[in-house]
Amino acid sequence: MRIVNTSVRKKDAMALVTGQPVYTDDIAPKNCLIVKVLRSPHAHAIIKEIKTSDAKNLYGVECVLTYNDVPQKRFTMAGQTYPEFSPYDRYILEDRVRFVGDAVAVVAAKDEKTAEKALKLIKVEYEVLKPVLDFRTAKDNQTIVHPEEDWKALVEVGGDRKRNLCASGVETNGDLDSIMSNCDVIVSETYHTKAVQQSMMETFRTFTYYDTYGRLNIVSSTQVPFHVRRILSNALDIPKSQIRVLKPRIGGGFGAKQTVVSEVYPAIVTMLTKKPAKIVYTREESLIASSPRHEMEVKVRIGADCSGKIKAIEINTLSNTGAFGEHGPTTVGLSGHKSIPLYTANCEAFRFSYDVVYTNHMSAGAYRGYGATQGQFALESAVNQLASRLNIDPVKIREMNMVRQGMIMPAYYNEPNNSCTLDKCLETAKKNIGWDEKYPCRDMGNGKVRSVGIAMSMQGSGISNVDKGSVTIKLNDDGFYSMNIGATDMGTGCDTVLAQMVAETMECDLDNVVVYGVDTDTSPYDTGSYASSTTYITGTAAVHASNELKQRILDVASTKLNVPESDLVFDGKVIRSIDNKKEITLKDIANEDMCGNNAVLEVTSSNFSPVSPPPFMVGAVEIEVDKETGHVEVINYEAVVDCGTTINPNLARVQTEGGIVQGIGMALFEDIIYDNKGNLFGTSFMQYKIPSRLDMGKVNVSFESSYEPTGPFGAKSIGEVVINTPAPAIAHAVYNATGVWHRELPITPEKVIRGMIDLEN
Amino acid sequence: MRIKMNLNGKPLESDASADMVLLDFLREHECYSVKRGCETSNCGLCTVLVDDKPILSCSYPLARANGKSVTTLEGLQDEAKEFGGFMADEGAEQCGFCSPGFIMNVLAMVNEFENPTDSEILNFLSGNMCRCTGYEGQLRAIKKYLAFKGAEK
Incomplete structure (x- = not known):
């Protein structure tokens, strides 16, 4: 391969590193109204009265909107594909507020200062209600988060708003109880993962305006332009045909921008005032009223025989979706579907059950890993504990039980495991970290202990039978190609990765392929960039479109040269007859195509997949624990990934490094903490700490590439799988250093010290 | 004012x-x-x-x-292109939103240190957050850039 599997620069790289104005706020019209949201100080309350006249009378204020001014039609902000699994449970503004930070009123003014001042002039009288703050008590609580009659689930997912249930379900395979009862050893533990913030550097932001045709244009930092169109149509109660969504460069997403967090506010302002409007979330707003990871409590039961063969796995997950159900019914599934299959080899039965509950926390959303992260922390930790109980090396117990290529995975929709080098990943990680020398720990003689830990992971590549990606490729004069996509590059490099696939197929230079995306009026439909789908799902569409266009070019050449197509060879620049007697250049075909013919040298291809081939990885960590302070320092992280063919090895490597460091943050210090009234502590990067370059040690990435037969050039996904191993690997290493299992994240110095003190007593 | x-x-x-x-x-x-x-x-x-x-x-x-x-x-477009090229060659700009501030600080660091060690680099830049890259690619770019500038002298 010439271009696929090479580390070319991203197409937008030089614009980004020279600071060009390409992001939403850089390109917003200067005359935008500035939109601000008044946010609730209460976790649960009814708005008895809201006085806006003083704010409205302030010079420079364009409008002040309350629940009286917005459509009373429920919708969801979750950016998901038809038929939409998240319940329709919110208005733009409502007379009930459900978390501290929930929207109470919307102000639009000529500038930021005036908007801020107007917010202070709005007088709200609340009837404060008792909130549900502990998700363990949410189901069947006397307080009902969604008492409204017009709450609506489009898909039956076991929800019951009267019980604070957003979704629930149970799946079984085999006779779990009888197999479990015959097991020699059972590990049964409960794990607690907290809500954490994606913390992309560019906060949520959107601007809106009416165009020449009287249509509402939305320019937004979003991962899901087509879903934004549908969601705004629902929220504003206007036809989809009246909305156009454009995506400029995005300053990171990680799932946060798979929820329509900021779009509705400027959109309703523009709709009502006919004036351009803009909202830019502060970091505080992005931390208190956004779309973080679902907090989960995962109960795991593993049954094994005394040799360490894992025979039965039971997982029960309680997920906290917060005030609204965005991504609630779907994230929870991955806590089972993407953990249990890791141990397919000897597993005879499993049961996976779950409840997703409403509480008066901010709504959760999609965050890289999407439930798999939570489930795998639990199951991987339990497997490490099982190894310890049986006195088996944790690497060996995985070698005995892991899923391997060729196996059918009953817990993963019975999909066959067609491409898998998880075994090689484990072997390489073990070697790279120096497992045999370092396991379990070494006392450094200065109050510090160095130890190692290990974990495996899998994810998916797109949502099987759901996600759809499309690519349009057009031949232009002089023979360059333009590619139009509906997938959203959010810094991950999909514009480049997809262009690499086209250039490879069309046998041309990468510079000969220009990329455009996304404009919902002109881009071909794509579900959006999430669920690790773009390389695999949209990538396959790019290959199909390229092949079809190549075919059409050959058709034209065949007519022009009067040579049967089967006797023609296309080398990317010239089409020649195999006897070398006749030839025509691509440039001539392209230029002659501009007049006097009916040929269409433009192709759109769409692709969905009936399977979602899992990428796999192993993470092995070496840490140093300070026994005096409980401080855990990551020394070295060995990540070994099977994402199939790496289309762009550099970008795959950086994805991995970034995911590992986010995972380290989740394992060691990131935590969304509420007080007993539902107020959130982490309102800035002072209190909500994400890793700096001093907090991550050394991350080393290796690839053990399998070849996925259904993927483009053998590729699977990489975006999400890379965040999953740090939490269980670090928890394992902390156990190996201190003898204490930490089953609640993050593993802070206080918890490490307390654990050691409790163990001594 | x-x-x-x-x-x-x-x-x-x-x-x-x-x-x-x-x-x-x-x-x-x-x-x-x-x-x-x-x-x-x-x-x-x-x-x-x-x-x-x-x-x-x-x-x-x-x-x-x-x-x-x-x-x-x-005001530093030539320097941005030069160092930025090393970032691009690592794929270490990713979303790029933190790149300008980061590059400003890298250029400031290069003015202050002749041959910074890894530890000096990490400490000097510890206030520049990046959520995409996990920092390793940025470090690779800086080291290659420093080697390039050293060879130029």
């Missing part, structure tokens, strides 16, 4: 509100490379040079910049 400064090599005189921070003033003057990732001086995205020293423009009152020389990435 009346503000006088030298912005990216050119004298600038302008009226501005007294409570303005330098970041907002710079964006008003079309220095869109200057980004805000937080409001609490934690993220480093708003890094610019004032009299050749890196500062956080989100928490730098505009009045302090009066009479001084302010440099943003717009």
Whole structure:
């Protein structure tokens, strides 16, 4: 391969590193109204009265909107594909507020200062209600988060708003109880993962305006332009045909921008005032009223025989979706579907059950890993504990039980495991970290202990039978190609990765392929960039479109040269007859195509997949624990990934490094903490700490590439799988250093010290 | 208030509100490379040079910049292209939103250190957050850039 599997620069790289104005706020019209949201100080309350006249009378204020001014039609902000699994449970503004930070009123003014001042002039009288703050008590609580009659689930997912249930379900395979009862050893533990913030550097932001045709244009930092169109149509109660969504460069997403967090506010302002409007979330707003990871409590039961063969796995997950159900019914599934299959080899039965509950926390959303992260922390930790109980090396117990290529995975929709080098990943990680020398720990003689830990992971590549990606490729004069996509590059490099696939197929230079995306009026439909789908799902569409266009070019050449197509060879620049007697250049075909013919040298291809081939990885960590302070320092992280063919090895490597460091943050210090009234502590990067370059040690990435037969050039996904191993690997290493299992994240110095003190007593 | 400064090599005189921070003033003057990732001086995205020293423009009152020389990435395009090329060759710009502030601080570091060690690099840049890359690719780019600049001398 010439271009696929090479580390070319991203197409937008030089614009980004020279600071060009390409992001939403850089390109917003200067005359935008500035939109601000008044946010609730209460976790649960009814708005008895809201006085806006003083704010409205302030010079420079364009409008002040309350629940009286917005459509009373429920919708969801979750950016998901038809038929939409998240319940329709919110208005733009409502007379009930459900978390501290929930929207109470919307102000639009000529500038930021005036908007801020107007917010202070709005007088709200609340009837404060008792909130549900502990998700363990949410189901069947006397307080009902969604008492409204017009709450609506489009898909039956076991929800019951009267019980604070957003979704629930149970799946079984085999006779779990009888197999479990015959097991020699059972590990049964409960794990607690907290809500954490994606913390992309560019906060949520959107601007809106009416165009020449009287249509509402939305320019937004979003991962899901087509879903934004549908969601705004629902929220504003206007036809989809009246909305156009454009995506400029995005300053990171990680799932946060798979929820329509900021779009509705400027959109309703523009709709009502006919004036351009803009909202830019502060970091505080992005931390208190956004779309973080679902907090989960995962109960795991593993049954094994005394040799360490894992025979039965039971997982029960309680997920906290917060005030609204965005991504609630779907994230929870991955806590089972993407953990249990890791141990397919000897597993005879499993049961996976779950409840997703409403509480008066901010709504959760999609965050890289999407439930798999939570489930795998639990199951991987339990497997490490099982190894310890049986006195088996944790690497060996995985070698005995892991899923391997060729196996059918009953817990993963019975999909066959067609491409898998998880075994090689484990072997390489073990070697790279120096497992045999370092396991379990070494006392450094200065109050510090160095130890190692290990974990495996899998994810998916797109949502099987759901996600759809499309690519349009057009031949232009002089023979360059333009590619139009509906997938959203959010810094991950999909514009480049997809262009690499086209250039490879069309046998041309990468510079000969220009990329455009996304404009919902002109881009071909794509579900959006999430669920690790773009390389695999949209990538396959790019290959199909390229092949079809190549075919059409050959058709034209065949007519022009009067040579049967089967006797023609296309080398990317010239089409020649195999006897070398006749030839025509691509440039001539392209230029002659501009007049006097009916040929269409433009192709759109769409692709969905009936399977979602899992990428796999192993993470092995070496840490140093300070026994005096409980401080855990990551020394070295060995990540070994099977994402199939790496289309762009550099970008795959950086994805991995970034995911590992986010995972380290989740394992060691990131935590969304509420007080007993539902107020959130982490309102800035002072209190909500994400890793700096001093907090991550050394991350080393290796690839053990399998070849996925259904993927483009053998590729699977990489975006999400890379965040999953740090939490269980670090928890394992902390156990190996201190003898204490930490089953609640993050593993802070206080918890490490307390654990050691409790163990001594 | 009346503000006088030298912005990216050119004298600038302008009226501005007294409570303005330098970041907002710079964006008003079309220095869109200057980004805000937080409001609490934690993220480093708003890094610019004032009299050749890196500062956080989100928490730098505009009045302090009066009479001084302010440099943003717009004023260092050649340097940005040169170092940025090393970033691009690692794929380490990713979303790019933190790149301008990061590059400003890297260029400031290069002015202060002849041959920084890994530890000096990490400490100097510890205030520049990046959520995409996990920092390793940035370090690779810096080391290759330093080797390139060393060979040039």
